[in-house]
Amino acid sequence: MSYNPSEIEAKWQNKWDDEKAFEPDDALTRKKKYILSMFPFPSGRLHMGHVRNYAIGDAFARYYRKQNFNVLHPIGWDAFGMPAENAAIKHGRHPKDWTYSNIDYMRKELNALGLSFSKTREFATCDELYTKWEQEFIIKMFEEKLLYRESTTVNWCEDCHTVLANEQVEEGCCWRCDNEVQLKEMPGYYLDIIKYADELLDDLKLLEGKWPNQVITMQSNWIGKSQGLEFDFELSEASKAKLGGNFDKYTVFTTRPDTIYGVTYSALAAEHPITKYLLEHGQLDEDVAQKITHIANMTERERAQADKEGYALGLTVIHPLTNEEIPVWTANFVLASYGGGAVMAVPAHDERDFEFASKYELPIKRVISGGEELPYTLEGELIDSAAFTGLGNYQAKAKIIAMFEETGFGKGTTNFKLRNWGVSRQRYWGAPIPFVHCKSCGLVPEKIENLPIALPEDVEITGEGNPLENHPTWKNCACPKCGEDAIRETDTLDTFVQSSWYQFRYATNPKKWETTGIDKEEANYWLGVDQYIGGIEHAILHLLYARFFTKVLRDLGYHDIDEPFENLLTQGMVLMDGAKMSKSKGNTVDPDALVEKYGADTARLFTLFAAPPAKELEWNDSAVEGAFRFIKKLYDRKDKVTQNTLPDIDQGSLGKESKLARVKVYEALQKSSDVYEKTFAFNTLIAACMEALNALDKQDDGAVWSEGMYIMLNLLEPIIPHVATELSEVLFERKNLQAVLEVKEEVFVQESVLYVVMIGGKKRTEIEMSPSATQDEILAAAKEAGAKWLEGMSIVKEIVVPNKLVNLAVKPS
RNA sequence: GCGUCAGUGGUGGAACGGUAGACACGCUACCUUGAGGGGGUAGUGCCCUAGUGGUGUGGAGGUUCAAAUCCUCUCUGACGCACCA
Numbered sequence: 001m002s003y004n005p006s007e008i009e010a011k012w013q014n015k016w017d018d019e020k021a022f023e024p025d026d027a028l029t030r031k032k033k034y035i036l037s038m039f040p041f042p043s044g045r046l047h048m049g050h051v052r053n054y055a056i057g058d059a060f061a062r063y064y065r066k067q068n069f070n071v072l073h074p075i076g077w078d079a080f081g082m083p084a085e086n087a088a089i090k091h092g093r094h095p096k097d098w099t100y101s102n103i104d105y106m107r108k109e110l111n112a113l114g115l116s117f118s119k120t121r122e123f124a125t126c127d128e129l130y131t132k133w134e135q136e137f138i139i140k141m142f143e144e145k146l147l148y149r150e151s152t153t154v155n156w157c158e159d160c161h162t163v164l165a166n167e168q169v170e171e172g173c174c175w176r177c178d179n180e181v182q183l184k185e186m187p188g189y190y191l192d193i194i195k196y197a198d199e200l201l202d203d204l205k206l207l208e209g210k211w212p213n214q215v216i217t218m219q220s221n222w223i224g225k226s227q228g229l230e231f232d233f234e235l236s237e238a239s240k241a242k243l244g245g246n247f248d249k250y251t252v253f254t255t256r257p258d259t260i261y262g263v264t265y266s267a268l269a270a271e272h273p274i275t276k277y278l279l280e281h282g283q284l285d286e287d288v289a290q291k292i293t294h295i296a297n298m299t300e301r302e303r304a305q306a307d308k309e310g311y312a313l314g315l316t317v318i319h320p321l322t323n324e325e326i327p328v329w330t331a332n333f334v335l336a337s338y339g340g341g342a343v344m345a346v347p348a349h350d351e352r353d354f355e356f357a358s359k360y361e362l363p364i365k366r367v368i369s370g371g372e373e374l375p376y377t378l379e380g381e382l383i384d385s386a387a388f389t390g391l392g393n394y395q396a397k398a399k400i401i402a403m404f405e406e407t408g409f410g411k412g413t414t415n416f417k418l419r420n421w422g423v424s425r426q427r428y429w430g431a432p433i434p435f436v437h438c439k440s441c442g443l444v445p446e447k448i449e450n451l452p453i454a455l456p457e458d459v460e461i462t463g464e465g466n467p468l469e470n471h472p473t474w475k476n477c478a479c480p481k482c483g484e485d486a487i488r489e490t491d492t493l494d495t496f497v498q499s500s501w502y503q504f505r506y507a508t509n510p511k512k513w514e515t516t517g518i519d520k521e522e523a524n525y526w527l528g529v530d531q532y533i534g535g536i537e538h539a540i541l542h543l544l545y546a547r548f549f550t551k552v553l554r555d556l557g558y559h560d561i562d563e564p565f566e567n568l569l570t571q572g573m574v575l576m577d578g579a580k581m582s583k584s585k586g587n588t589v590d591p592d593a594l595v596e597k598y599g600a601d602t603a604r605l606f607t608l609f610a611a612p613p614a615k616e617l618e619w620n621d622s623a624v625e626g627a628f629r630f631i632k633k634l635y636d637r638k639d640k641v642t643q644n645t646l647p648d649i650d651q652g653s654l655g656k657e658s659k660l661a662r663v664k665v666y667e668a669l670q671k672s673s674d675v676y677e678k679t680f681a682f683n684t685l686i687a688a689c690m691e692a693l694n695a696l697d698k699q700d701d702g703a704v705w706s707e708g709m710y711i712m713l714n715l716l717e718p719i720i721p722h723v724a725t726e727l728s729e730v731l732f733e734r735k736n737l738q739a740v741l742e743v744k745e746e747v748f749v750q751e752s753v754l755y756v757v758m759i760g761g762k763k764r765t766e767i768e769m770s771p772s773a774t775q776d777e778i779l780a781a782a783k784e785a786g787a788k789w790l791e792g793m794s795i796v797k798e799i800v801v802p803n804k805l806v807n808l809a810v811k812p813s
Numbered sequence: 814g815c816g817u818c819a820g821u822g823g824u825g826g827a828a829c830g831g832u833a834g835a836c837a838c839g840c841u842a843c844c845u846u847g848a849g850g851g852g853g854u855a856g857u858g859c860c861c862u863a864g865u866g867g868u869g870u871g872g873a874g875g876u877u878c879a880a881a882u883c884c885u886c887u888c889u890g891a892c893g894c895a896c897c898a
Contacts, residue, residue, distance in 0.1 A: 171895095214817045218893055221816065226897070254898060267898095304896055333896045343898045351814095352896055417897055539893075609837075610825060616891090618825065623838050629851095630837085684827065687836035694836090756832045761879055763832055765865065788865075799878050801831055809878040 003635040005599025009722040013114055022061075022073065022116040026509060028525040030070040035061040036503060036565075038534030038542075039076045042102040042124070043083060046109040046591045048574040048581055048607070048619070049535065055604040055719075056571060056613050056682070057533045058115045062718035063676045064530075065116070067740060072526055074506040075110065075117040077103050077124035081495045082160055082176060084429045088461040095429040096457065099126060109592060113600045114721050120510050125498035126429075130505065132452035133517030134497065135434040139445040140556050142435075146192045147423075149435075149443055153271070153336070154422060156184040161465070162425045163188055165494060167222075167541045172301030175541075183299055189424040189433055189491065193548050197223050197416045200547055203563055211568040212614070215539045222540050224417025228255035229401050231410025233266055233317035233344070236325055242283060242315065247274055249317075253339035253415055257404070258396040261385040262346040262367035264357065266317055267310060267331040269341035270296040275330050278313060295332045303332045308356045320409050321386065331356055339415055348374050368393055421545065423494045428459060428467045430492030438479035438486040447480045453488070466490055499542055500549035503529055503564050523559035528566040533613075536570040543568070569680055572616040574607075581619070589619055601720035602628045608682040608719055630690060631723055634716075637693070637709065641731050642702030646710050646739070649703050651746055657699035662747045664688070664695040665708045670743055672715050682719065689716055710736045756805040757782045759789045767806075775800050782806040 016022065024032075037057030040050055054075075061073035077099075084095035091098075103124055110117070123130055141147040155164040159179035163186070168175040193200075201223045204216050232249040240248060250273075252266065268275050270292050278284050279292060288311045295309065310331035317326050333352050334343055347357035348366040354375035357364050370380030382388050388396045404410035424433060432453045434446040446453055456474040459467040468475060468490035479486035501518070507526035508519040534542075543565070550564040573580050576587040594603045606627040611617045651659065668688035675685040689712055696708045709727070714736050717724040728734045752768045755778060767781045778800055783790065786808065794813035800806050 212818090214892080217817055221894060224894095224897065228898085252898085256898075300896090308896085331896095333898090335897065338897045345898085350898070352898075355896095415897075417894095536892080612826080615819095615826090620825065620838065623825070626837055681827090683825090684836080687827075690836055754832095758832085758879075761877095766832085797878050799831090801879095804831055805879090807831080807878050 003632045003723070005601060005631075005722070008726045009112070009114060009600050012722045012725050013111060016114075016116070017119075020119070023118050023120060024072045025070045028070075028522065030068070032072065032526060033061075033064040033069040033530045034072045034507070034526045034528070035064065035531050036074065036506070036529045036533070038532070038538065039078050039499070039502060040106065041078045041081060041083070042099055042106055044102045044105065046106055048589050048591060051113065051591050051603055052571055052574055052607045052613075052617060053533055053535070054110065054113060054115050055607050056569065057531075058604075058721075059608065059682060059718040060531050060533075060676065061116050062721060063672075066714070066717070066737065072121075072506065073117055074121040075115070076122050076502060076506070078495065078499050078502075079103065079124040079126040080430045080492075080498060082427065082429070085427060085461055085463075089463040094457070095461065096126070099124070112592075112595050113604065116721070121506050123505065123513075125431075125495075125502065128452045128454045129513055130498070131431045131454065133505075134431055134493070134501070135446070135451045135453060136448055136517060137501070137553065137556070138493070138497075139434055139448065141191065141552060142445055144556065146195065146552060147189060148192070149187060149189050151185060151187040153183050153185050154188055155181045156186075157181055160427075161463070162427050163422055165422050165496075166419045167421075167544070172299055181299065183297070188422050191421040191423055191548075193421045194416055194418055196548055196551050197225065197418050198414075199551055200544065201225055203547070206563055207568070210566060212536075212570050215536070215543065215568065215570060218539045219544055222418060222544065225414060226255050227412065227414050228253060229257035229404060229410055230340075230413040231320060231404055233326075233342075234320070236316040236318060239315040239317070239328070243274065243277060244281070246277060250274060250342050251340045252342045252344050253413065254344055256346065256349065256397075257400040258382060258388075258393040259346040259349045259367055260321060260344065260400060261382075261388070262348045262365045263319060263326060263344045264347060264363040264365055265327050265329055265345045267329045267334050267343050267345050267356070268313070269334040269336040270330055270332065271336035272330070272334075272341045274315070275313065284311075284313070292330055295330075298332070300335060300337075306332060308333055308352070308359055310356060310360065320404075327362070329360070337419060338417065349377055351375050351377065421494075421548070423497055424491035425494055426466050426490075427492055428455065428461060430495060431498065432468070433489045433491050433493055435489040436477060436479055436486045437489065438482060438484060440484060441479055441481045444479055444481045444486070450480070468492075496542060496545050497549075500545045501553065503527065503546065504553065504559065518553065518558045520559050523561060527559065527561045528563050531567050531569065532565040533569045533571060535573070539570070569613060571613050572611065574617045574619065576619040578618070594624070598624065598628045599631075599722070601631055601723050605631065605686065605720050609686045610683070612681050612683055614680070630693075631720060634693060634712075635723060635727065637696070637705070638727055638731060640696075640700075640702065640705040641709050643706040644732050645735065647703040647706050649707060651749075654701060654704065655699065657695075658701045658704045659747075661692070661695040661699050661704055661708060664692040665711050666743055666747045668692045668715055669711055669741055685715065686719065711741055713737070714739065714741055753803050755782065757786045758805055758807040759786050760793075760810050761807065764789050771803075778806060782808065
């Protein structure tokens, strides 16, 4: 019978369902592996990126199951989010209906790929039971003051009608719709991720060698820790008077306290309270005021692209060390969101300060020696710096900070680029933020026993505003504290909140889902995730948030885990004609059609064979055919097998080709643990199996064939599970899939060893030697064989690499 | 500008510092088939005077008996960050 993938695949998918083959043990006694591929958004259909992601994860899960681990390999749905609402607006379907029917369809698609997911642990993040626990966490975070509500300038996407977190702004545009982001002042809920910035940064060390370097560096840069000095500039008396006595001083931050004697001006952001005061009280010339307002209305990105621009504010401050009076300017390069929105400017040793000072003819004073031109930003000795003159600038930094601390004028401090995570979204299809606004009690969290605060279903979604705002019976409620009339919060949580803790939900036994959010004992057993697989695009967003949530939930007592994802594999994109597959470009391949035509095993084999997982995968129709051909060949060779167990083979009785075939088979077996545990180079493991099959084909010993298939099917089962299980069933009653296979070293013992003879570093000839040959014998044979190239030469050095080669270093004699 | 990663045949890609190009795709020739498809055999980095020849892993140096691999510089590309004081 010839290879019929659809029949075989349906048969085994049903059988696996019946056998409940992929559920982890409830008992937490065996060694465990938690294998997780990032869960999908239920967009409607699977794409090739999903196939790649889940093929990789499934290979790990099946491999470790065969190594006798208790394996948790779950799947779920990242189900809240804008596309559901957009679909509702476009097609008039309710987001809930749209989402759950997409899930039903995509579940079937995943099933057709033969992925070994636990079926009992599946959930969607829009399930009310999931929302319930999430809301509990949010309330606990509020109680611990990790969640707060505040009105600030936020990133606003007009297209999506919602606020965006800093991490969701890419090159000044919305991460989802690419619309330009605007600035807007409005209230919102924030998670104090900065409180965990140090731990998030330090613990990156624990991930070295286990996460891609690139991701670690990106996170480290994003957190952006810098250490320096924070001190106050006292305003001059005249300036205090000008500000109506409302301000005495303001704080600045610098990472270069060693240059403090070179300060020639100070600059404030357009949004700084002092700048604002001057604007609001008409203290500035009208055209200057207009220009400053114009700057304030620009996004950070626009300002970054603009030329340096600033205006003197007619104020002065006192230099804390020299008591000089220093002019205060406002400048478009000073960011309101960092370091208090005010800087000391040292044009001699900072490029921005220099550019600005040059443009506005402000004085420039060198205080660090070195180099010829200004600005000079490298190391050097201090000059013209009072008692610190002559010190190296590195040493001076520490001394100046110490001096400020002693005198109480300032202190050493740390600043982060990381901003607190804004989690409120003005959208319907998300988890409601479980708070109530009460006239007398203020902001009040819901009572835990009232959770979940579920979304009302009777809403009309038009795209104009948040439907929760227009739903009186939902919006109007009683205050959980005083019982008076109150208004429910209508903002919902960022969808990244749901994906920040799903790894803990899977680890909690579904039997407890009604009564427990995260089971501590089970979380401690299953986590960290032993292998996490997903796209590089989450390097900052999801992976940073999930690390943060893990630490917060730990501190709230839900578990004792520090890092959620032990090992991370970031898969490359799937490309067609060099470009990312996308509907808009029309260069997609439909996984359903692929499975229909060739079967799931071919789809999986191709995606794992065509490129190593971390690299981009270029689509190639002919290579898919090639993968199909290999499976077909493997299937056809079942007739070569003569025994239904692993045979004992007398190596001595075999011909040369059979011996070589055994070598290839055992080389593949040896490679397998390396691939799963270290290199992840599935492509080379598949290549090794192809070599083994090619070598088996060159001989006809039934026992060698039986042994070869027994082992190869075991190795290939994680990759092409249907056909490998089918053949294993027919040939070996699946005994080969239960066994942990051992390498037989005697297979590698050869009667003769081929040595390459190199003369002067060039390959010249080969010699065949007995494995017991001494070094002298090998050298003698090499010299004889290479006599032709040794003529007129004298040997200066002789190298013998056992079982590999001889290198004779020569020079003309 | 800064950071990370990567540059190997026509293509995807292999190579503990030890025979560069495994494996696969494509291509060429031949065999099988009525054709197509499928299968099989042989060949396939480049150059030449065709050899047990020369050369070859973006480029230039270096370390080594030996370098795609290690070091220095440089070029190119991808991704990320980007006035962070």
